[in-house]
Amino acid sequence: MVSSSVLGFPRIGANREVKKAVEAYWAGKLTADELTKAALEVKKTSWTSVKSKGVDFVPSGEFSLYDHVLDHSAAFNVVPKRYVGQGLSPLDVYFAMGRGRQADGVDVPASEMKKWFDSNYHYVVPELSEETDFKLLFNKAVEEFKEAKDAGVTTRPVVLGPVSFLVLGKASKDAKPGFQPVSLLPKLIPVYKNLLGDLKAAGAEWVQVDEPILVQDKSATLEKEFTSAYEELVPVAPKIMLTTYFSRLDSNLTYVAKLPVAGLHIDLDRAPGQLDEVIAAVKPNNTVLSLGLVSGRNIWKTDFEAALKLGQKAVDALGQDRVVVATSSSLLHTPVTLASENKLTAEQKDWFSFALEKASEVAVLAAALSGSTDAAVTSALEANKTSIAKRREFESTSDDSVRKRVAAITPDMLDRKSPFAVRKEIQAKHLNLPKFPTTTIGSFPQTKEIRQARAKLGKGEITKEQYEEFIKKEIEAVVRFQEKVGLDLLVHGEPERNDMVQYFGELLHGFVFTQNAWVQSYGSRYVRPPIIVSDVSRSGPMTVQWSSYAQSLTKKPMKGMLTGPVTILNWSFPRADISRELQSKQLALALRDEVVDLEKGGIQAIQVDEPAIREGLPLRRADWDAYLTWAVDSFKLATAGVTDQLQTHSHFCYSDFDDIFPSIQRLDADVISIEASKSDMKLLNTFKHYGYSNQIGPGVYDIHSPRVPGEQEIKDRLKSMLDILPDSLLFVNPDCGLKTRGWTETEASLTNVVAAARWARQNYA
Numbered sequence: 001m002v003s004s005s006v007l008g009f010p011r012i013g014a015n016r017e018v019k020k021a022v023e024a025y026w027a028g029k030l031t032a033d034e035l036t037k038a039a040l041e042v043k044k045t046s047w048t049s050v051k052s053k054g055v056d057f058v059p060s061g062e063f064s065l066y067d068h069v070l071d072h073s074a075a076f077n078v079v080p081k082r083y084v085g086q087g088l089s090p091l092d093v094y095f096a097m098g099r100g101r102q103a104d105g106v107d108v109p110a111s112e113m114k115k116w117f118d119s120n121y122h123y124v125v126p127e128l129s130e131e132t133d134f135k136l137l138f139n140k141a142v143e144e145f146k147e148a149k150d151a152g153v154t155t156r157p158v159v160l161g162p163v164s165f166l167v168l169g170k171a172s173k174d175a176k177p178g179f180q181p182v183s184l185l186p187k188l189i190p191v192y193k194n195l196l197g198d199l200k201a202a203g204a205e206w207v208q209v210d211e212p213i214l215v216q217d218k219s220a221t222l223e224k225e226f227t228s229a230y231e232e233l234v235p236v237a238p239k240i241m242l243t244t245y246f247s248r249l250d251s252n253l254t255y256v257a258k259l260p261v262a263g264l265h266i267d268l269d270r271a272p273g274q275l276d277e278v279i280a281a282v283k284p285n286n287t288v289l290s291l292g293l294v295s296g297r298n299i300w301k302t303d304f305e306a307a308l309k310l311g312q313k314a315v316d317a318l319g320q321d322r323v324v325v326a327t328s329s330s331l332l333h334t335p336v337t338l339a340s341e342n343k344l345t346a347e348q349k350d351w352f353s354f355a356l357e358k359a360s361e362v363a364v365l366a367a368a369l370s371g372s373t374d375a376a377v378t379s380a381l382e383a384n385k386t387s388i389a390k391r392r393e394f395e396s397t398s399d400d401s402v403r404k405r406v407a408a409i410t411p412d413m414l415d416r417k418s419p420f421a422v423r424k425e426i427q428a429k430h431l432n433l434p435k436f437p438t439t440t441i442g443s444f445p446q447t448k449e450i451r452q453a454r455a456k457l458g459k460g461e462i463t464k465e466q467y468e469e470f471i472k473k474e475i476e477a478v479v480r481f482q483e484k485v486g487l488d489l490l491v492h493g494e495p496e497r498n499d500m501v502q503y504f505g506e507l508l509h510g511f512v513f514t515q516n517a518w519v520q521s522y523g524s525r526y527v528r529p530p531i532i533v534s535d536v537s538r539s540g541p542m543t544v545q546w547s548s549y550a551q552s553l554t555k556k557p558m559k560g561m562l563t564g565p566v567t568i569l570n571w572s573f574p575r576a577d578i579s580r581e582l583q584s585k586q587l588a589l590a591l592r593d594e595v596v597d598l599e600k601g602g603i604q605a606i607q608v609d610e611p612a613i614r615e616g617l618p619l620r621r622a623d624w625d626a627y628l629t630w631a632v633d634s635f636k637l638a639t640a641g642v643t644d645q646l647q648t649h650s651h652f653c654y655s656d657f658d659d660i661f662p663s664i665q666r667l668d669a670d671v672i673s674i675e676a677s678k679s680d681m682k683l684l685n686t687f688k689h690y691g692y693s694n695q696i697g698p699g700v701y702d703i704h705s706p707r708v709p710g711e712q713e714i715k716d717r718l719k720s721m722l723d724i725l726p727d728s729l730l731f732v733n734p735d736c737g738l739k740t741r742g743w744t745e746t747e748a749s750l751t752n753v754v755a756a757a758r759w760a761r762q763n764y765a
């Protein structure tokens with residue numbers, strides 16, 4: 001029989017119970033025991049509901065109160081010194097590592113967070129050094145295996161593999177130069193032996209060991225590490241399902257197929273092309289092959305016919321007992337259930353499949369591949385056929401005008417009329433900005449009042465006119481504030497935006513919004529990505545009224561503010577029937593019209609934010625060029641429709657941009673602003689290495705904390721920038737938008753920014 005499995009379930013609860021409980025605990029409104037109980041309820045619901053769908057391998061142990069990588073660090077005693085000896089309980093140390101802690105005389109910053117592969121999920125980076133003293137402080141995998149058993153569900157526990165754990169980590173500050181975290185593998189293996197041995201003793205038959213770094217180029221050199229690790233672990237562990245996801249094994253397959261593990265999982269959603277090779281490689285070893293046929297990264301119903309074709313191939317080659325149908329990755333990246341959506345139309349609901357529905361899908365596919373003639377299975381297959389046919393029909397009724405417009409894009413549409421050097425002169429005359437112009441990244445504090453007004457509008461408690469009046473007052477206050485502080489290039493403050501992607505999605509054709517489709521981004525922060533369902537177009541100006549109004553209030557130049565095509569795409573659930581490139585170009589054309597309209601509306605500088613351009617980068621370097629080409633082209637398409645005198649800006653934050661910096665140069669924005677103060681020297685080295693010829697504003701202070709940067713500190717940052725960048729190119733601005741900040745600290749901080757810029761004008765004349 002072919003069996004079915006889910007690699008991981010969302011840990012947030014269908015009604016965001018975990019967020020609520022965790023935040024209540026932080027606020028002192030819930031005890032640790034109560035938090036544990038609330039978490040257990042969510043876990044039990046997940047186990048029993050996944051099982052009730054007929055799934056054979058139900059995951060456990062992947063639940064987390066904050067982050068699963070942090071769970072491993074805490075369990076392995078990978079706790080940086082700054083969190084130790086502060087009198088905190090283990091649970092509070094755990095949360096302090098995740099989010100920092102500033103209370104009762106304890107003041108420790110959070111650990112670094114990084115994006116989990118190419119997803120929008122962030123993990124807490126383990127800090128490692130020669131001194132790291134691995135110990136198994138507790139065994140969460142065993143505890144949750146037992147909890148699930150008590151709840152009547154026998155699970156397949158999930159553990160992050162030792163090699164990925166180390167490679168995802170970083171050298172701590174006290175590590176010796178050149179220290180490589182993966183060198184700690186021999187010290188870490190005994191801990192994994194304990195962990196996995198205990199699981200076996202507790203009665204686990206299988207364990208899922210995730211080694212996602214096997215889909216990245218850097219693992220090509222890790223054959224020795226993988227081989228020695230798994231040769232040691234296999235004899236003491238339950239049967240190991242070695243799990244890879246998000247891309248393909250490529251050349252690693254040669255050594256992975258030789259590891260003595262009992263099963264191998266591959267992602268056939270992202271990398272269906274690897275199936276034949278993998279089948280051939282595992283065939284002689286008796287390895288069970290787990291096929292990731294149901295996407296863990298998207299929300300579309302699985303096309304059963306296509307999935308069964310792939311599945312049948314594996315069954316024909318290996319036999320039913322050696323095949324598992326699985327989700328491609330953990331379902332952590334999908335919302336919990338469609339059952340919570342009351343506002344989608346019946347037609348729309350029929351297109352989608354969230355985590356719980358995906359659990360059913362793997363069960364049905366496995367049954368079908370086992371040759372089941374069960375009436376429930378047959379009717380599920382029939383129903384899927386109908387749904388997919390309807391969806392295809394909807395897709396084929398595409399918006400021809402949009403498709404034609406994309407097909408008619410010509411290379412000249414991507415370029416500004418004149419090169420930067422010419423534009424710079426024209427813009428200087430036109431905008432008349434001083435040297436070291438000061439500006440901000442767009443948003444100003446999103447106060448309670450703003451959120452309340454938006455909520456009231458949503459509930460119909462105020463009219464659209466009343467809401468717009470309110471927003472206008474906010475804009476006016478933001479303009480007056482900037483004039484008072486003395487900034488040079490102003491913004492309207494974005495008070496009308498609930499979110500930088502959702503706002504545009506709601507105004508564009510082609511998007512659908514959910515009520516409850518939350519997905520964890522990090523810790524207790526969840527996002528609700530819009531879903532792109534059809535061709536994207538603009539029905540009319542989206543931001544012009546606000547920007548023009550703001551400009552009408554002041555003599556200083558006003559910067560228009562848009563979210564870029566690649567960021568809108570990367571922070572939405574994209575369509576699966578057409579390429580991301582095509583969707584990005586459709587978005588770009590819609591934004592191009594907006595940019596042109598803004599210029600017509602009297603705006604002289606426009607910023608198109610692309611903070612998410614880095615995270616869409618494919619995991620395999622061989623795929624980078626293709627992505628970067630269309631991503632850069634999309635930005636250029638969106639911004640190049642204006643005259644030379646319009647100054648285009650773009651903004652980047654949240655990631656390391658080092659390795660894609662040449663592409664950022666190719667965007668040919670007149671000015672870029674980039675988060676820099678958190679990693680000062682690193683970014684400056686990048687400029688040194690690649691050079692940069694357009695104008696640039698490396699952030700002069702971190703906006704993620706309420707701390708006010710001193711004037712001297714900002715001057716120091718400017719000085720180190722000026723060591724590397726020509727003074728004629730430098731803009732002065734914060735790291736990112738100020739929406740999460742309060743007014744008091746914003747005023748103090750920006751006052752210091754303006755003072756530092758004035759100082760620079762005097763000293764670098």
Ligand code: MET
Pocket residue numbers: 441442443500561609611651653736737738739
């Ligand atoms: C995550 S980047 C945010 C840019 C946006 N313009 C803002 O200021 O909030």
Ligand SMILES: [Zn+2]
Pocket residue numbers: 441611651652653654735736737
């Ligand atoms: Zn930003």
